[in-house]
Amino acid sequence: MKKKDFNIHIIGAGVSGLIAAKVLEANGFCPIIIEATERAGGRVKTDVIEGYHLDRGFQVLLTAYPAAQKYLDLDALDLQKFTPGTVIFNGGKQSIIGDPLRDGSLLFSTLVSRIGTITDKLKVLKLNRLLKRKTLSEIFEEEEKTTISYLMDFGFSFQMINQFFKPFFSGVFLEPSLDTSSRMFEFVYKMFGEGSAALPKLGIEAIPRQLAQSLTRTTFKYNTMVSSIKDGEILLTNGKSLKSDFTIVATDASNLIQNLNRLSTKWKSCDTLYFETKTRVIDKPLIGLITDSGALINNIFFHTSLEMATKPQAELLSVTVVKNHDLSNEALISRVQRELRDHCGINSYKFLKHYSIPMALPELKNIQYEAPPSETHLTSGIFLAGDTQLNASLNAAMISGERAALGVVETINNSILF
Template sequence: MSTKISIIGAGLSGLAAAITLEKAGYKPVIFEATSEAGGRVKTDLFEGYQLDHGFQVLLDAYPKAQEYFKYDELQLQRILPGAILFNTGKSMIIGDPSRHMGFLFSTLFSGLASIKDVYLLWVLYRKLQKTRDEDIFKEEEISTLAYLRKRGFSNRIINVFFKPFFTGIFLENELKTSCRMFLFVFKMFGKGYATIPKGGMGELPLQLLKRLQHTTINYDSPIAKVEEGKLILKDGQEFTSDIILIATDVAGIFNKPQQKQLSWHSCETLYFETEQRKIKKRIIGLITDSNALVNNIFYPSSLGYESKGEKELLSVTVVREHSLSEDELVRKVSEELKGFCDIKELRYLKRFTICKALPSLTHLTHSWDEEHGRLGNTIYSAGDHQLYGSSNAALLSGEMASKAIIANLQKQKNRSKAVP
């Protein structure tokens, strides 16, 4: 079709939108600020190691991920459904024995959860498996911490497990995130596994790119401003467009009266080379000390990666805010790894600082709607910040926004035909 549709951003949301538009016969043009697609989901090759931009996983139970990705081609590597908890040199393993029997005795005798906690976990698991996703996002919206306390979980399991585990997911350490997000993620963990493609998380956008046949992508094309029917690049170039979909944060490129500026959670991931793995299993490690800088650790080399380097690769995630220089941060992290996990002989490789890792949202919803997603007559927006922070929401938002565009264009076409 001759209609000019421009998409700003080649992240998961923008790529899902382009795929949907192509199916309807359109040939969109994507403007991407960087030199490659993926947005927040990218993988670098460094000294033979695959380094994801932050420790990220794909929950294979995500409904939209199942629609958009071919799991067999991604060769998803499963992380075991559990965690090893570290505190001042001591450790304990807990996990879901229903899917990995090796966790049965370690979980039962960990002393972490009371009989009541175990019962409450089972009840919540059973409840969520019977609850539709859209109904989860109709739950009373309170913080995750308030929800856990309301359900009757003990302070011990909240402080020693829920806080460190979900801090790594929510990227905030007080569990202020809406309970709707907690319930949705808890359900997804119960239905499937946390996985990483064999080629790294960057394989996700690459697979979406392969599906595009009639989309043009302009890389290294940061947008300075968006107006009705026009995009202005930072180098001064101007492009006309019948429809514009902003599949990224609109701040700085489009301003609407009384529009709230989006805030973000940030994190840092440091990669180290080690001689051996302290954690032998394919499982995440959590630092349970509330004063620790390090939140979680993981050995990507425990998985079947395409490029594994010569030794062991350790990723370390820092969520807590700090004012340390890179050298100071590496030194502090190394000290904590030695003190909490007894991990020594590290060689620092690289740090990724992700300033906009997850949108900080006060209200979460399951579906995109025009009231919030349409910014003007010809301007729309999409992204996980429209729904809830996740790759599933990014795909869903891009698809739903583009379907709204298609429907509105069809309405215009029908009206024009009706005019004598």
């Protein structure tokens, strides 16, 4: 059988599924991607509303991700980079802390900042040096503990943890207690230190759009929902069935494969709200953190502090909430508006959009950086991909898609040989 004659299906046109297709194409195959929605992207999507590009959730690309450097044309994405620091809103006042070794303009503000002690700042330098020397393999071989335990064991003060690490990494991990694995903390901290946090001018969806446009031998079936999967067959919700020699599931597989619901993934949720404001309270492209433990807002960011694809008439502000709540849409908006006024001094705004994201990031234990292709097998003909297989990052989504595709390639090559 010729390679182009194999029926290889990929369920899900998110970043993981697109990378799987890219790897299959590179090995001579012509995969078919089945996507339930009208376009590629999965959880990495952007909507254009009132002339603004609104990402579905505040997301950034870390340019140091090895998989991003391997599979993305970073220059073509027209990335706009964040300043390597944060604005801390505490007690009605602002403090700016950052990495003065990467941006000299942050030196004075970081030194005089009321956030953390001199000992804390020396420990930050120690942590930077430690993780610069540490390889990714070493990080993911370390014994796991919670991030909060890691920071306390490292000797950071409660003030430094509560006023910087907790609000910043709560926004990254989408959970307020920092129960996330210390492996993930070290990995993300290292990636922030070795590259930049950035956003494409056209929003985060520019990433899957670039991947989809690079595929020349892949067939896309949009607006097509899968009901169930078994070896050799895919059943669609419209009652039709598709013959499939190999199937890569690059989405939540628990509801698609019989007896897999016991392995269903738990998910972290968040809310992202967008507002139009007349002015910015943060001039540079810095993320603003709210340190008040009673506040619902975790972070804010003025997207118009970055160069955008369209010339805005005002300022675009995103607000991220990671704490669980039972507020209605209207009550949440009202609460956020009150906190913007009380904590950030933002009084004039126009509400644009609220995204409630129940499946924002997978909640994982015993996280891994990578896995061999052979471990992506679920059955002889079904392979699993997606960040749920490794760790909750865009980098992991890419690697898992790559490994699942290589698992299919290896299986086919071995069957041909024997």
